[in-house]
Amino acid sequence: MKKILFVLATILLTGAYSFAQINQSNINQIGIDNSAVVQQVGIFNISDIYQDGFTNDATVDQLGIMNMSFLEQIGEGNGYYATQVESNFSTALQLGWFNNAYVDQVGMNSSYVTQFIAESNDAYVTQRGYFNTSVIDQWFSYKEYANVFQWGLGNEAKVTQYEGMYDEALISQWGIGNYANILQERTSDNYAFVSQNGDLNVAMVDQWLGSNNSVEIGQNGFMNTAYADQFGGESNVALIGQQGKYNMAYTGQLGGWLNGISVNQKGKANTASAVQLYGMLNTTLIDQQGRHNNAVTTQDGGWGNLIDVDQKGRWNAASVYQYEGGLNWALVSQQGRRNTAGVYQENGYWNTADVYQHGKWNEASIYQFDGSFNTAEIDQYKKGNDALINQVGGESTTAYIGQEGRYNSAEIYQENNIGSYAGIAQVGDLNDAYIEQFDTELTAAGIIQLGNGNAAAIGQYNSDYSMALIEQTGDSNYATSVQADGVMNSATTTQLGDYNYSTTMQVGNNNVVDVYQAGYGHASVVTQYGNGNSASVSQYDAGMTPAP
Known part of the structure; x- marks a missing residue:
């Protein structure tokens, strides 16, 4: 800063040149085979070059009014090439070996490049417009690559590469007031790319340790925000795409190997958070279209697990958590407004949870603990339906809930089946x-129920090769079936009409019960204890024809 002030003071105090042609160039060279070329056209342009070492090279080309270029090169084989048109500011420090900095500015912009105790690094800055700022810091690094492109007004970009090698960081900004920050610290072969097209978008990438990790962020619109963290790990990938305004996305990957996250947002004020902790070959996909949708996902350990969340509409919310285990799938699809879905999978292998909701105010939850090859699916349509599935342990079990209408409720609990x-x-x-x-x-x-206000329940306990079925059509019917401590039991209940009541209980083996009620207000109770029992009940209103 003292040197800059000194140069400015020199220009203001000197009377050696006419006012219309006052440009200032200072070159100080110490060493062997250093080269500096300065060309200035205009007034009040300033170039200051200090070279200390061997075969350093500098070229400065200024056209306009009050362009400023300040360069310090210390070491060997460093190169600095600056082109400034109109009124720009550029400063560079190169301390090391064979580093290169390329600065191309048109308008009124600022560029800061630091290559400190570094070797074979490349920094590229291209600026078009006004009040754009670029900062590139490459410290204690080897063969790092940074490229910043800015077109517009008041954009800010920062790249920091610290104690790494072979990393790449790219920032492209088109618009007004966008902000992008990439940090690569103690990394190897990492890649980060931020593309912003619009106004006041914010993107931040933090890569620490790790190798061959990759982040890509694309923002198109107004005031979108994206954060991507990668700490350690190898060959992990994070992709964020945002179109619209006020969208927010976060991806976090800690350790792990070959994990992948993709977040795609279109619309307004959608939020998404995807976290992967360790693990390998895990995948998270989030796609949001609409307004105010929210998705939160976590994969903690495990391998080959998949999360896929698709939301279309407004104010939908999804939460998915996978802990350890392998090859588990969690799929959530929601269309409409204010639907809520939650999936929790812990341990286990080859388990699948699938939620589909179309409508509004529907709620669905699936919990799968341990177990293998289990499947749970919930489909809900229209308004205010509620569904819950719990699967604990077991193998190759299946649970399905389908509801269409309003304010229906269903629950399935399966354990060690x-x-x-x-x-x-x-x-x-x-x-x-x-x-x-x-x-x-x-x-x-x-259980199959068609109508309104019906209720049904089935309980099966230590019961193998058995079957229980309840079918109700009408309003306000009630039925229950219980099977316990036996094999080869069968219970079928069919009720047509309103306010019918049926309950069956079977304890033992090879029991059969069949209940058929049609009409209004019929009641049946069947209890079977033992083996080989058979019961059949048929009840109708007067004047009705019995079913064949």
């Missing part, structure tokens, strides 16, 4: 269904 199935389908309003299965094998439970 093998090859069993539980399914709920409800169409209408205010229906309620519940299924739980404990320690079963190749057992099936199904």
